[in-house]
Amino acid sequence: MTAVAEDDVKLNCCIAGCGPAGAMLGLLLARAGLNVLVLEKHGDFLRDFRGDTIHPSTIEILDELGLAERFLALPHSEVSSLTARTPAGLDIDFSFRRLKTRFPFIAFVPQWDFLDFIADEAARYPGFQLRMNAEVVNLIEEDGIMRGLTYRDTDGEHEVRARLTVGADGRSSRTREEAGLRVIATSPPMDVLWFRLSRKQDEPETIAMRSGPGKAAILIDRRDYWQIGYIIPKGDADKLHAAGLPAFRRTLATLIPDVADRVDEIQEWEQVKLLTVRSDRLARWYRRGYLAIGDAAHAMSPVAGVGINVAIQDAVVATNVLWEPLRRGRISTRDLAKVQRQRELPMRITQAVQAFIQQMFFRAVLTSSKPPLLPQRILRLLLRLPVLGDIPARFVAFGIRRPHVASPALATPVEQPTATDRAEAVPVWT
Numbered sequence: 001m002t003a004v005a006e007d008d009v010k011l012n013c014c015i016a017g018c019g020p021a022g023a024m025l026g027l028l029l030a031r032a033g034l035n036v037l038v039l040e041k042h043g044d045f046l047r048d049f050r051g052d053t054i055h056p057s058t059i060e061i062l063d064e065l066g067l068a069e070r071f072l073a074l075p076h077s078e079v080s081s082l083t084a085r086t087p088a089g090l091d092i093d094f095s096f097r098r099l100k101t102r103f104p105f106i107a108f109v110p111q112w113d114f115l116d117f118i119a120d121e122a123a124r125y126p127g128f129q130l131r132m133n134a135e136v137v138n139l140i141e142e143d144g145i146m147r148g149l150t151y152r153d154t155d156g157e158h159e160v161r162a163r164l165t166v167g168a169d170g171r172s173s174r175t176r177e178e179a180g181l182r183v184i185a186t187s188p189p190m191d192v193l194w195f196r197l198s199r200k201q202d203e204p205e206t207i208a209m210r211s212g213p214g215k216a217a218i219l220i221d222r223r224d225y226w227q228i229g230y231i232i233p234k235g236d237a238d239k240l241h242a243a244g245l246p247a248f249r250r251t252l253a254t255l256i257p258d259v260a261d262r263v264d265e266i267q268e269w270e271q272v273k274l275l276t277v278r279s280d281r282l283a284r285w286y287r288r289g290y291l292a293i294g295d296a297a298h299a300m301s302p303v304a305g306v307g308i309n310v311a312i313q314d315a316v317v318a319t320n321v322l323w324e325p326l327r328r329g330r331i332s333t334r335d336l337a338k339v340q341r342q343r344e345l346p347m348r349i350t351q352a353v354q355a356f357i358q359q360m361f362f363r364a365v366l367t368s369s370k371p372p373l374l375p376q377r378i379l380r381l382l383l384r385l386p387v388l389g390d391i392p393a394r395f396v397a398f399g400i401r402r403p404h405v406a407s408p409a410l411a412t413p414v415e416q417p418t419a420t421d422r423a424e425a426v427p428v429w430t
């Protein structure tokens, strides 16, 4: 264990987790001239269970940082409109073309490419450091204040002290558990089986939804293969396993005839991962010296694919509020409470909309039950009104009360960031 004396604390912020929330917070704080260390337990970002959707609100944030052009140079596909049909036959139109934005589309980018991009941009700032293969184990608490954390890597356990420790370690957050923050859980009615099937080059769709009695699936184009999310009623994975792989393959072929010719590529259950869908929120996102953001503060259901964008908006607001107190070296719980105050309502409305969609669409599909008619009828009427008709698209594109970058660019970036810069960056703690 490497002990660091309190007098040596030069680190403004230590972030557990380099998902969308942690990576963006690291970038923004380093850009504002602060010293920030991000710890990521995996050795790379190559995990296929991450979402891939970067919405207009996030591209606008990248634009405010002068990064939109470079981001859009990454291999990606753009979707400008989507139509979702509810089980009662109501078509909900998500046309982003009518929205006031320079980026009226969802960019589909494999999340590992997106995180590599953000981490590389962050590495251009001298105050940024990212350690991969570094698993956060504990928070350091002294006199009721979180003073930093311990993490484990191949060399053993290390201690890091920082003025602020941020938990951006996702929905199974170790740090929020360590901080003893109360979790309020809701119960989405579904889980997701996550697997791939090969994709033919001439297959056109970038994203597709298929549903049939008692089942639904989403197909995401990952160029060489389809990433498939097969939605099942919560807790039904054991039943599927008991019925056996041949039965699963038959069901798939019926549900998604487009890929019926290759369902045999699934040879064993190991190829099919169970993703437990969770939705929860912390009653309080902070303690003295500690703040949770992103899924660590509020695990988002995959419905409407907004979790990445919500996590990034948290990072933007956290930096807007905290960069100055962090720079002064005096951060109070009032500052941390301000972050929660600005983000809690948008997040709660988002989760409520997701719960509504789950109720209207997924529960009805998965239980083959009739969806509640009244909300459908009201929705049908409302969506006919010209202004209200754009609400679904606005919700997906921008989220609720989208923030803008208000933190300054006080550090000077180096010109050409490379992956090596990121790995070998030597932070200049001031």
Ligand SMILES: Cc1cc2nc3c(=O)[nH]c(=O)nc-3n(C[C@H](O)[C@H](O)[C@H](O)COP(=O)(O)OP(=O)(O)OC[C@H]3O[C@@H](n4cnc5c(N)ncnc54)[C@H](O)[C@@H]3O)c2cc1C
Residues within 6 Å of the ligand: 016, 017, 018, 019, 020, 021, 022, 039, 040, 041, 042, 049, 050, 051, 052, 053, 134, 135, 136, 137, 168, 169, 170, 171, 173, 174, 192, 229, 275, 276, 277, 278, 293, 294, 295, 296, 299, 300, 301, 302, 304, 305, 306, 307, 308, 309, 311
């Ligand atoms: C099946 C499924 C599909 C989804 N699809 C989409 C989608 O298409 N679009 C969308 O916008 N959202 C989607 N979501 C939601 C989205 O994935 C999350 O809301 C979003 O990733 C949250 O970002 P985050 O940075 O807060 O957390 P995460 O993305 O979970 O990142 C947390 C990071 O912390 C690291 N970490 C965890 N523990 C530790 C530790 N102890 N020490 C160090 N590092 C640690 C993890 O390895 C990870 O890199 C989906 C969710 C699910 C379950």
